[in-house]
Amino acid sequence: MDFNDTPQEAEFRKKVRSFLEANAEKRSTLAAKPKGDSGSSISSAGAPETVKGEDAAKVALDNAKEWQRKKADAGFAAILWPKEFGGYGGTPIEQVIYAQEEHDYFVHSGYFEIGIGMLGPTMMAWGKDEDKKRFLPKMITGEEIWCQLFSEPSAGSDLAGIRMKAEKDGDEWVLNGQKVWTSGAHFADYGMIVARSDPTALKHKGLTYFYVDMKTPGIEAKPIKQISGSANFNEVFFNDVRIPDSQRIGAEGDGWKVSLTTLMNERLAVGDPPGLDFDQIFEASKEIEVEDGLAVKNSEVRQKMADWYIQSRGLQYTKYRSMTALSKGQTPGPELSISKLVTASKMQDVSSYALDLMDMSGMVHQDQNPILKNLFQNGYFFSAAMRIAGGTDEVLRNIIAERVLGLPQDERSDKKLPFNELPSGKN
Amino acid sequence: MNFDFSDDQKLLRDQARKFLQDKCDRKSVRSILEDNQKNYDSDLWSQISELGWTGTAIPEEYGGLGLGMLELCVIAEELGRALAPTPFSSSIYIFAEFLKSYGTDEQKKKYLPHIASGEKIGTFALSETNGKPKPSNINTQHATGKLNGSKNPVSDGESADYIIVAANSDSNSNYNSLSLFIIDRNDPGVNISNLDTIDPTRPACTVDLKNVSCERLGDEGRGWEMIDNIFNRAAVLFSFEQVGGAQVSLDEAKKYSLERFAFGKQIGAFQALKHKMADMYVKIELARSNAYYGAWALSTDSNELPIAAAGARVSASEAYNYASQENIQIHGGVGFTWEYDCHLFYRRSKLLSLNIGSIRQWKENLISNLEKRNIV
Numbered sequence A: 001m002d003f004n005d006t007p008q009e010a011e012f013r014k015k016v017r018s019f020l021e022a023n024a025e026k027r028s029t030l031a032a033k034p035k036g037d038s039g040s041s042i043s044s045a046g047a048p049e050t051v052k053g054e055d056a057a058k059v060a061l062d063n064a065k066e067w068q069r070k071k072a073d074a075g076f077a078a079i080l081w082p083k084e085f086g087g088y089g090g091t092p093i094e095q096v097i098y099a100q101e102e103h104d105y106f107v108h109s110g111y112f113e114i115g116i117g118m119l120g121p122t123m124m125a126w127g128k129d130e131d132k133k134r135f136l137p138k139m140i141t142g143e144e145i146w147c148q149l150f151s152e153p154s155a156g157s158d159l160a161g162i163r164m165k166a167e168k169d170g171d172e173w174v175l176n177g178q179k180v181w182t183s184g185a186h187f188a189d190y191g192m193i194v195a196r197s198d199p200t201a202l203k204h205k206g207l208t209y210f211y212v213d214m215k216t217p218g219i220e221a222k223p224i225k226q227i228s229g230s231a232n233f234n235e236v237f238f239n240d241v242r243i244p245d246s247q248r249i250g251a252e253g254d255g256w257k258v259s260l261t262t263l264m265n266e267r268l269a270v271g272d273p274p275g276l277d278f279d280q281i282f283e284a285s286k287e288i289e290v291e292d293g294l295a296v297k298n299s300e301v302r303q304k305m306a307d308w309y310i311q312s313r314g315l316q317y318t319k320y321r322s323m324t325a326l327s328k329g330q331t332p333g334p335e336l337s338i339s340k341l342v343t344a345s346k347m348q349d350v351s352s353y354a355l356d357l358m359d360m361s362g363m364v365h366q367d368q369n370p371i372l373k374n375l376f377q378n379g380y381f382f383s384a385a386m387r388i389a390g391g392t393d394e395v396l397r398n399i400i401a402e403r404v405l406g407l408p409q410d411e412r413s414d415k416k417l418p419f420n421e422l423p424s425g426k427n
Numbered sequence B: 001m002n003f004d005f006s007d008d009q010k011l012l013r014d015q016a017r018k019f020l021q022d023k024c025d026r027k028s029v030r031s032i033l034e035d036n037q038k039n040y041d042s043d044l045w046s047q048i049s050e051l052g053w054t055g056t057a058i059p060e061e062y063g064g065l066g067l068g069m070l071e072l073c074v075i076a077e078e079l080g081r082a083l084a085p086t087p088f089s090s091s092i093y094i095f096a097e098f099l100k101s102y103g104t105d106e107q108k109k110k111y112l113p114h115i116a117s118g119e120k121i122g123t124f125a126l127s128e129t130n131g132k133p134k135p136s137n138i139n140t141q142h143a144t145g146k147l148n149g150s151k152n153p154v155s156d157g158e159s160a161d162y163i164i165v166a167a168n169s170d171s172n173s174n175y176n177s178l179s180l181f182i183i184d185r186n187d188p189g190v191n192i193s194n195l196d197t198i199d200p201t202r203p204a205c206t207v208d209l210k211n212v213s214c215e216r217l218g219d220e221g222r223g224w225e226m227i228d229n230i231f232n233r234a235a236v237l238f239s240f241e242q243v244g245g246a247q248v249s250l251d252e253a254k255k256y257s258l259e260r261f262a263f264g265k266q267i268g269a270f271q272a273l274k275h276k277m278a279d280m281y282v283k284i285e286l287a288r289s290n291a292y293y294g295a296w297a298l299s300t301d302s303n304e305l306p307i308a309a310a311g312a313r314v315s316a317s318e319a320y321n322y323a324s325q326e327n328i329q330i331h332g333g334v335g336f337t338w339e340y341d342c343h344l345f346y347r348r349s350k351l352l353s354l355n356i357g358s359i360r361q362w363k364e365n366l367i368s369n370l371e372k373r374n375i376v
Helices: A007-023 A037-043 A054-074 A092-102 A110-126 A129-141 A255-264 A278-285 A299-327 A334-363 A372-386 A393-404 B007-023 B026-033 B042-050 B069-082 B088-102 B105-117 B223-259 B271-299 B305-336 B342-352 B359-375
Strands: A146-149 A165-169 A172-183 A190-196 A207-213 A219-224 A233-244 B122-125 B141-143 B146-155 B162-168 B178-184 B190-195 B204-213 B215-217
Touching: A007 A054, A007 A092, A054 A110, A054 A129, A092 A299, A110 A129, A110 A146, A110 A190, A110 A207, A110 A255, A146 A172, A165 A190, A172 A190, A172 A207, A172 A219, A190 A255, A207 A233, A207 A255, A278 A299, A278 A334, A278 A372, A299 A334, A299 B271, A299 B305, A299 B359, A334 A372, A334 A393, A334 B271, A393 B271, B007 B042, B007 B069, B026 B342, B069 B088, B069 B223, B069 B271, B088 B105, B088 B122, B088 B162, B088 B215, B088 B223, B122 B146, B141 B162, B146 B162, B162 B204, B178 B204, B178 B223, B223 B271, B223 B305, B223 B342, B271 B305, B305 B342, B305 B359
Parallel strands: A146 A190, B122 B162
Antiparallel strands: A165 A172, A172 A233, A190 A207, A219 A233, B141 B146, B146 B204, B162 B178, B178 B215, B190 B204
């Protein structure tokens, strides 16, 4: 039992380190972080950071593209992709090692994660050769950014309940409807979309998968302002959007199968959750006064913090177990599925408890808040979203119960009826 | 990264599991639970001693197998799964570890071979009163080679041949006055009376000491420091027992939920129960991972041990308490009968979360060690 790399892994890590050292700026420790950074790292979780003002947004995007270009030139942009599409042809453990090392640097790869992690692999598995040649290289270099148009107002946890219409008209398809929770739709060049091509078929059978140019007439993206005040996602409206049949991926009616390829890759694509955790409240507890002195010396506070410590480190060591499996060429166990479930609630508990410790000053949510610069105020909002995004707590518990523990699936009324006869509360 | 047990260690685990399925079924656990005269399963004890389990982590020169602490962790998990009614933890995790760490060569030669062979049993006597043992409530005194006082509760005291006793070695009762002494339970001044426990398969007793002869173990006045260290080591081993017991609690809850029908379907198909079992699984996996980290720290003599041990202890205690409670809940009415086995785990989980200090105490240990590390 040890934490050492194998010789090959150590060699790869060395290569990654020397690339990062030569090309990027290293993050400092918590205490030495530049002012305001701890707050913004919360908002950048899993989705590109919202930068205030259009100019700032453009600068951030340009910087990210420049970084992506460097990564691609060095071969590190898509570690799991085969070399023929510009990838590194590497192993999952190498991808983990790269992510670990890059985590210590001030760089933004969030804009490209959905494309490289989820949509590229879908195109590789189901797309036509000419499309692979045309699109995959530019996906890697960041020249073209992709978004994923799956969720809809009435298809969230029940993703296959998609209502976006795809109607065939000669050699074209006409798309009408609305997508939602689309990260990056407002700056993406292309998107992959699932739509209902046959409402009279069973729910999972009547779907078809396409790619679209986001500049096609009739597509309109509107940012969604979230509880936190920032806008990381969009609603995307499709009004008589015409696309050629050549943009179909997979056969007509195979949309759900193709989507599963995209979704299976989601787990690998979504990065580490942001850092509002034991370490932050432990630091804060040394600054905050409660009724009997510093919070860190209060017995109740210490008991609470111990809970968060064992959850936080328990997840970290669980990740080590998964990495061990990867390192031995095995598929990591289902233990990965617990990470977001635990992290999101922990963050909500930590931030809510920290605000309590601050007492009246916990009300204040602006930049000069002296305690870790709004970290907990931001976390209080962000964590509420995190318990829902990427699978709600309830969906995750169902997944663990059914896929890990092998308990019976929920009874469903939507597997036997044609989609247009399903109860929806609307018809 | 190789954060896992080796193939040999996994083989040992499989063998131990098979052996215990065969030799330590629920009937034998209940035979100790239901018989007031028996403190442990002596047949099982001789068999696991013959297999060498008792000597797993005792060096060969003192009669053990000379394997490492990781092998002992593997065995601990299996003993926990089987609810083994033996004094293994008192004699091996605690008594043997005290001797290994603080015994003179002469003491090691005198005691360890008998402990390794299982022919003698050792334990440790610390507590004297309600609540957490601390300098102000330890009154047992040492003077001129004799001990006087009363200890309670002492785990496995009735079965023990040797007992390590914590006593003040001067007239004060402060942090620097506690020392450790080894006594022979056959000394005429030793009087042992049985105590009922919440888990009768893990017995305890009162040990009264009247002018009992003793020999000192380790340095005078370093008692608390030694206890902290040995309890840290034991905490990791106990955490594996706890993870083992928690896993079986979940497995049995799941099995029952698939057999029992209500409202026309398996009760395991109801989300309220599915989600409860998912929560059990999450806590157990976190506990297992924290226990692995403890095992790493224990086996490498890392200075992370106090933090790793406290993390493993808290995480595993909470996981087992939760899993055994909710196992009863999922079983419904039969869950709180004597006939069903749920209570065996419910008893054991709570006892294990108290025997070397409560969750509350270990959370405090965890945070104070993190504070110390930060200052360094």
